[in-house]
Amino acid sequence: MKKYILNVPNLLFVILAALVSFAPSRLDARNPMSPAFAFVIAIIAVEVFFLYKLKSGRDATATKDIAAFAYAALLLWELLTSKLDILKYIFVPAPENVFYVFVKFGLTILSGFERSMLLLTAGFSAALFFGVLLGILIGWTPRLRNAVFPVVKVFSTVPALIYTPYLVVLMPTFATASILVIFLGIFWSTLMNTINDVGTIDKRIIDSAKILNVKTKVMLFQVILPYLLPRIINSLSVQLNISVMTLNAAELIGADRGMGYFVKRSIDYANYDQAIAGIIFIAIVLTALNSLILVAKGKLIKWHY
Amino acid sequence: MSRIELRNLSLAYESENKRFLALENISLSIESGEFVCVIGSSGCGKSTLLGVLEGLIFPSSGEALIDGVPITGTGPERSVVFQHYSLFPWMNAKQNVAFGIRQVNNASKKEANEIAEDFLIRVGLKDFMDKLPAELSGGMQQRVAIARALAVNPKILLMDEPFGAIDAKTRVQLQELLLSLWGADAERKTVVFVTHDTDEALLLSDRIVFMGPRRIEQEIHVPFERPRRESTFFSKPEYAELRKNLVSLFYRDVAQNIGGEEVLI
Numbered sequence: 001m002k003k004y005i006l007n008v009p010n011l012l013f014v015i016l017a018a019l020v021s022f023a024p025s026r027l028d029a030r031n032p033m034s035p036a037f038a039f040v041i042a043i044i045a046v047e048v049f050f051l052y053k054l055k056s057g058r059d060a061t062a063t064k065d066i067a068a069f070a071y072a073a074l075l076l077w078e079l080l081t082s083k084l085d086i087l088k089y090i091f092v093p094a095p096e097n098v099f100y101v102f103v104k105f106g107l108t109i110l111s112g113f114e115r116s117m118l119l120l121t122a123g124f125s126a127a128l129f130f131g132v133l134l135g136i137l138i139g140w141t142p143r144l145r146n147a148v149f150p151v152v153k154v155f156s157t158v159p160a161l162i163y164t165p166y167l168v169v170l171m172p173t174f175a176t177a178s179i180l181v182i183f184l185g186i187f188w189s190t191l192m193n194t195i196n197d198v199g200t201i202d203k204r205i206i207d208s209a210k211i212l213n214v215k216t217k218v219m220l221f222q223v224i225l226p227y228l229l230p231r232i233i234n235s236l237s238v239q240l241n242i243s244v245m246t247l248n249a250a251e252l253i254g255a256d257r258g259m260g261y262f263v264k265r266s267i268d269y270a271n272y273d274q275a276i277a278g279i280i281f282i283a284i285v286l287t288a289l290n291s292l293i294l295v296a297k298g299k300l301i302k303w304h305y
Numbered sequence: 306m307s308r309i310e311l312r313n314l315s316l317a318y319e320s321e322n323k324r325f326l327a328l329e330n331i332s333l334s335i336e337s338g339e340f341v342c343v344i345g346s347s348g349c350g351k352s353t354l355l356g357v358l359e360g361l362i363f364p365s366s367g368e369a370l371i372d373g374v375p376i377t378g379t380g381p382e383r384s385v386v387f388q389h390y391s392l393f394p395w396m397n398a399k400q401n402v403a404f405g406i407r408q409v410n411n412a413s414k415k416e417a418n419e420i421a422e423d424f425l426i427r428v429g430l431k432d433f434m435d436k437l438p439a440e441l442s443g444g445m446q447q448r449v450a451i452a453r454a455l456a457v458n459p460k461i462l463l464m465d466e467p468f469g470a471i472d473a474k475t476r477v478q479l480q481e482l483l484l485s486l487w488g489a490d491a492e493r494k495t496v497v498f499v500t501h502d503t504d505e506a507l508l509l510s511d512r513i514v515f516m517g518p519r520r521i522e523q524e525i526h527v528p529f530e531r532p533r534r535e536s537t538f539f540s541k542p543e544y545a546e547l548r549k550n551l552v553s554l555f556y557r558d559v560a561q562n563i564g565g566e567e568v569l570i
């Protein structure tokens with residue numbers, strides 16, 4: 001019990017919580033401060049998460065270090081803005097105000113989240129599905145592979161961000177444009193990786209399947225696909241980050257709703273507290289999705305190469 | 306229960322600018338129900354020869370026939386056990402065996418599972434059916450591989466150093482298991498078993514095919530009656546005699562390969 005309570009992160013937590021709750025804000029005189037409760041809830045959420053990780057996670061030292069670092073950063077932010085008023089408020093808003101954005105604009109943020117996730121899911125799963133399916137087919141057929149691979153390699157080197165503005169004007173709606181952008185952003189690399197992986201698959205696995213007299217369909221989807229699955233899942237995090245990046249870039253150009261759009265519009269109107277809240281939100285969503293991938297991997301894959 | 310015939314078979318591995326002759330003018334016939342061990346030093350072409358019978362590699366010239374029909378690929382009448390890694394790592398023991406069954410007959414999933422369970426019990430893995438290969442010892446993995454090979458009821462069993470990576474004590478158990486499974490069939494399977502262990506070859510086979518580099522050097526008849534058991538077998542005087550011959554063949558071969566100098570092993 002002692003080791004959960006007596007540690008540096010918890011000390012910082014108490015200082016931070018007390019400071020936010022009880023110390024007077026110097027900023028208040030000039031700029032109206034938002035209520036502090038949203039920030040306090042966020043701090044408590046961090047603490048709950050920290051204690052959970054400390055209890056269930058493996059590396060307690062790392063968990064403590066990370067938490068200590070997070071609290072130190074929040075403390076510094078709180079001191080420099082709200083408490084000491086050293087940084088220019090207009091550019092660096094106080095954490096109280098930033099976290100209050102989630103209360104005030106919660107619905108807007110949620111509807112943007114819903115929209116972004118819809119586009120993301122559509123583009124991401126289509127690219128993954130077709131990239132892996134075609135990759136396995138092409139990778140397994142030597143003649144196709146030799147013909148297609150060099151071309152795929154060229155396409156996969158062009159970053160989707162470059163032609164995103166063009167697709168946004170080209171496509172009839174923003175939704176179709178951003179789905180296409182996400183699709184193209186990861187389709188070529190998924191296809192290339194899959195073709196590559198099929199080519200370098202352990203010959204003994206292929207021979208084992210051959211001597212069992214498998215038909216081509218079984219070879220492709222019951223031998224090669226499950227064999228590659230761990231690699232495919234491992235690549236998901238990178239692919240997901242690329243998709244979010246391309247989606248956000250597209251949202252900067254033509255959206256009317258969405259996570260990236262919320263940030264862009266806030267910056268356009270110099271609402272930096274909203275912009276920072278939007279950025280924090282995107283970071284949380286991405287982290288959650290990445291953890292989801294890890295959990296899925298743990299559930300799906302019980303073996304390694 | 307099938308006759309194997311190789312006629313003047315040669316095989317060269319070809320890559321862009323190299324051609325490596327791995328088998329040269331091999332002729333061999335193996336009778337139905339015969340247990341043949343192929344023995345020879347490492348790199349002499351044993352696996353290549355077996356690969357031809359498996360239908361995974363094709364001869365450059367000459368013929369490989371099963372019951373008079375040329376081998377054009379793998380086939381359901383043949384099963385294979387490799388030295389390592391023939392199980393699919395994402396399937397548990399039962400799934401591995403059942404997967405093999407479903408590829409060659411139209412068994413439903415349930416029927417295939419029942420056959421798989423039956424064979425896993427026969428190889429002594431009743432309590433390990435739900436384990437992934439990585440959770441099994443090397444010996445247990447080979448038991449699963451044997452169960453998978455036998456569960457499709459093949460006429461020919463091809464084994465490439467199946468016990469080569471297994472500790473001595475477990476190897477004896479596996480040899481006896483293999484002999485008892487093979488002996489239990491009314492119609493015995495034809496077995497081609499590659500090994501580099503002379504004792505293993507003498508214990509298991511009706512005939513030993515001794516290979517030198519690229520070719521067959523000698524065929525040795527192993528006359529001992531069956532059933533054979535490790536415990537009684539090695540004390541026979543005829544056994545000692547045969548073993549001596551075989552070992553001397555081996556050493557002569559090694560000595561020739563390194564240029565006729567004396568070798569100490």
Ligand SMILES: Nc1ncnc2c1ncn2[C@@H]1O[C@H](COP(=O)(O)OP(=O)(O)O)[C@@H](O)[C@H]1O
Pocket residue numbers: 318325327345346347348349350351352353354
């Ligand atoms: N795919 C291959 N390409 C080229 N050479 C090969 C290939 N496979 C085996 N060889 C060579 O053929 C010879 C016989 O190999 P192998 O049949 O595996 O021998 P063994 O099983 O008796 O140890 C070896 O010299 C080996 O290096």
Ligand SMILES: [Mg+2]
Pocket residue numbers: 351352353465
């Ligand atoms: Mg070999």
